[in-house]
Amino acid sequence: MNDALIKEFQAIVGKENVLDAEPDRQAYAYDSAVLDPVTPELVVRPNKVEELGRVLRLCNENGLPITPRGAGSNLSGGTIPKNRGVVVLTNSLNRILEINEEDMYAVVEPGVVTAKFAAEVASRGLFYPPDPGSQAVSTLAGNIAENAGGLRGLKYGVTKDYVMGVDFFDVNGDLVKSGSRTVKCVTGFNLSALQIAGEGSLGVIAQAILKLVPPPAANRAMMAIFDSIDKASETVAAIIANKIVPCTLELMDQRTIELVEDYTKAGLPTDAAAILLIEVDGHPAQVADEAEMVVKICGQCGATTVKAAKDEEDRFKIWEARRAALPALARARPTTVLEDATVPRSQIPAMIRAVNDIAAKYNVTIGTFGHAGDGNLHPTILCDRRDHEEFARVEDAVDEIFDVALSLKGTLSGEHGIGLAKAKWLEKETSRATIDYAKRIKAAVDPKGILNPGKIIGA
Amino acid sequence: MNDALIKEFQAIVGKENVLDAEPDRQAYAYDSAVLDPVTPELVVRPNKVEELGRVLRLCNENGLPITPRGAGSNLSGGTIPKNRGVVVLTNSLNRILEINEEDMYAVVEPGVVTAKFAAEVASRGLFYPPDPGSQAVSTLAGNIAENAGGLRGLKYGVTKDYVMGVDFFDVNGDLVKSGSRTVKCVTGFNLSALQIAGEGSLGVIAQAILKLVPPPAANRAMMAIFDSIDKASETVAAIIANKIVPCTLELMDQRTIELVEDYTKAGLPTDAAAILLIEVDGHPAQVADEAEMVVKICGQCGATTVKAAKDEEDRFKIWEARRAALPALARARPTTVLEDATVPRSQIPAMIRAVNDIAAKYNVTIGTFGHAGDGNLHPTILCDRRDHEEFARVEDAVDEIFDVALSLKGTLSGEHGIGLAKAKWLEKETSRATIDYAKRIKAAVDPKGILNPGKIIGA
Numbered sequence A, B: 001m002n003d004a005l006i007k008e009f010q011a012i013v014g015k016e017n018v019l020d021a022e023p024d025r026q027a028y029a030y031d032s033a034v035l036d037p038v039t040p041e042l043v044v045r046p047n048k049v050e051e052l053g054r055v056l057r058l059c060n061e062n063g064l065p066i067t068p069r070g071a072g073s074n075l076s077g078g079t080i081p082k083n084r085g086v087v088v089l090t091n092s093l094n095r096i097l098e099i100n101e102e103d104m105y106a107v108v109e110p111g112v113v114t115a116k117f118a119a120e121v122a123s124r125g126l127f128y129p130p131d132p133g134s135q136a137v138s139t140l141a142g143n144i145a146e147n148a149g150g151l152r153g154l155k156y157g158v159t160k161d162y163v164m165g166v167d168f169f170d171v172n173g174d175l176v177k178s179g180s181r182t183v184k185c186v187t188g189f190n191l192s193a194l195q196i197a198g199e200g201s202l203g204v205i206a207q208a209i210l211k212l213v214p215p216p217a218a219n220r221a222m223m224a225i226f227d228s229i230d231k232a233s234e235t236v237a238a239i240i241a242n243k244i245v246p247c248t249l250e251l252m253d254q255r256t257i258e259l260v261e262d263y264t265k266a267g268l269p270t271d272a273a274a275i276l277l278i279e280v281d282g283h284p285a286q287v288a289d290e291a292e293m294v295v296k297i298c299g300q301c302g303a304t305t306v307k308a309a310k311d312e313e314d315r316f317k318i319w320e321a322r323r324a325a326l327p328a329l330a331r332a333r334p335t336t337v338l339e340d341a342t343v344p345r346s347q348i349p350a351m352i353r354a355v356n357d358i359a360a361k362y363n364v365t366i367g368t369f370g371h372a373g374d375g376n377l378h379p380t381i382l383c384d385r386r387d388h389e390e391f392a393r394v395e396d397a398v399d400e401i402f403d404v405a406l407s408l409k410g411t412l413s414g415e416h417g418i419g420l421a422k423a424k425w426l427e428k429e430t431s432r433a434t435i436d437y438a439k440r441i442k443a444a445v446d447p448k449g450i451l452n453p454g455k456i457i458g459a
Helices: A003-013 A022-026 A049-061 A114-123 A140-146 A191-195 A229-241 A254-264 A284-300 A312-323 A325-330 A345-362 A388-407 A423-429 A432-445 B003-013 B022-026 B049-061 B114-123 B140-146 B191-195 B229-241 B254-264 B284-300 B312-323 B325-330 B345-362 B388-407 B423-429 B432-445
Strands: A042-044 A066-069 A086-089 A096-100 A105-108 A163-169 A175-179 A204-211 A218-226 A248-253 A274-282 A305-308 A335-338 A365-371 A376-383 B042-044 B066-069 B086-089 B096-100 B105-108 B163-169 B175-179 B204-211 B218-226 B248-253 B274-282 B305-308 B335-338 B365-371 B376-383
Touching (some): A022 A042, A049 A066, A049 A086, A049 A163, A049 A204, A066 A204, A096 A114, A114 A140, A140 A204, A175 B432, A191 B191, A218 A312, A229 A274, A229 A345, A248 A254, A254 A274, A254 A312, A254 A325, A254 A365, A274 A312, A284 A305, A312 A325, A325 A335, A335 A388, A345 A376, A376 A388, A388 A423, A423 A432, A432 B432, B003 B042, B066 B140, B066 B204, B096 B114, B140 B204, B163 B191, B218 B284, B218 B312, B229 B274, B229 B284, B229 B345, B248 B254, B248 B312, B254 B274, B254 B365, B312 B325, B325 B335, B325 B365, B325 B376, B345 B365, B388 B423, B423 B432
Parallel strands (some): A066 A086
Antiparallel strands (some): A096 A105, A105 A204, A218 A274, A218 A305, A248 A365, A335 A376, B105 B204, B163 B204, B218 B274, B218 B305, B248 B274, B335 B376
């Protein structure tokens, strides 16, 4: 990039917030997806929201592709700067502007870290439920742009269920406002919602109003151990069929259990075929009733053991083990392909059988864990991308996992986003008219095609 | 409209489903908003979803404005055929395609009546919470297109919170698919959400996937009587501040109480300044605890009496009285202007004081009732539109109500939609860039401007 233009960016955000040295730029060439890196021409970090708008305007005037980036923790290539241009970092825009306890909402800048926000909300006696796996580093605008899910989706929903309003910059750096601090708002087109899962390709989030709820008064965590994965997955369906909606209902298969135990020494039963990790929450009497029913249903469905957490430390251990699933799997082989094809929850048994058949058919190693209660499993393929023969089999296996998910009336992606990784499959789930409609919207609000190009609907 | 074109519509939907006689067309010239009627050129009623697509294509080929219409129960002019053209009725597309009890969702055609759907869902042991005032006649696609609210918004949210997916026809009659039968889905742009509150101006809904939840195990309804409206509205804020989220928390002012009692003879206290109607639901122990706390808080805030419903009949009476509020007010004068400016719930006391001041200032009669718990009040102006002098004062009062709502960080419309009625105020709440962004999207997906023209963003 020429020096004059770099100086213009420096004039907006300050010299120290414009990175043009190659090693600095290389750090923003990739994200958490298994995809080829692309080094941007420049990295710019605004420190005020109005600077963000001015940076966008300057990019637009110069036809420079814009890749907004929070923590880069997404798993679908949403923050890879495919057409180079400028990576715009939002992590310095990290102020919580308001937490309103009476009206139960918060107003935040885009770069607030999810877990820090949730902790601050908790300290005010309220609850922000969305808890994506990357919450320790992920940003709230990143969560919105990917519509991040997490462990509590079954009962509490996902990020989109907590977005009351989004102000965002259009490609010209003008501020678009949508939504409200009120529970009900139907003023104008639902433009906030269009930024949800939009991956920054239709605008760049400047501010969000997020819904908060009262925290549950009590909770109870349990672990159920099974000698067959079929029994475990059938238990998931049986719990829901009994009209119990746990806040969390997670599954780990044998391979995941072994690797987690090897990594954490948490005392998991490495001889089990599968475990379910279950938490119910709410009024203490409801928690007691539901926990009793869950234990009973697990037994009826063939669990060999059901353990309830005795105290907060016990409970913490259960969820620490679950959170270790991905890092534990990732240690096993050089490359971790983490999928999130999702099915209606009653199809979980069929999906798990299919994943295991596919692993055998293509001779690939798949560990499966995830949010069984909401049908959102994470079949995780452990491989080495440098082994081209093996990786070709991995890609075939992934294709077939998607085909099975769609045949079970599921979806390509539950919570990781389409990004670069899954754009090519999008039409299979939707229709040609769907892609055309999306492309018409994209072209209308981003005529030069510079807002995070190549994502979701392809180039 | 010329006969050849009429014959083409008849060829798609059958002769009996094309209305071209003037008296028939006049019946579709207005809806439930207080606005001038516009008689369409033709009224067409498809009987199959694929016929709907073909009707849209024929309209598009001939540049005919399209006004989709369910029950016409909206309050913002969303179904007035402003540029004439064709009113497309969806009320024959009224099949419930699937109620999936295991996975807790339903798939419906656009014209299913809300209350019939809720009853069918209840008969399967599940619960569809959205309950707009017009639910006895309103259609589910109408609810989605207006993002209809209702009495349960505070705890259960509004229509948008139950939309998992929408398939819709673009203006050319091609089917766009968005969303999924899964709880989590981030596949592609959030196009379903764009149809929510879109009032049919960005597409015509062909099918929806709706989320269902387990019904609450217990509930308790209460009525609290106050000798001052300030005390009543402060009670609303106090209940929420105590982290109790009732499923319903409604307010009626003195004028509304008197007119409802006159209409229903339900035994309401006509000497009260205000009443709150409150229902808590959930696990029986939670209901007992919360009901006890609500009674205590009402007393602390100065309620003169708090009555709990003793049985289901008692409970039914309370909600029947509430549902009678609008018809009771509507009987008093020839014209009923029902507003829904909405504020963060802690601002309810300020909003009610402002509405009463405005009524005095402009010498207009306003009865106020509504969903106080979610900040969504319905100040209802009783007048006679034929009295031009009076109606000018009414319009000034409405202007000022909106100004106050915005100054209290509220919104123009909580649940009634923008339609024709409020389009002129939209920029005041948002920004020029917001309107421009919306217009770019509208022009991109509807280049001829024939999808429900004039609504939301104006002409």
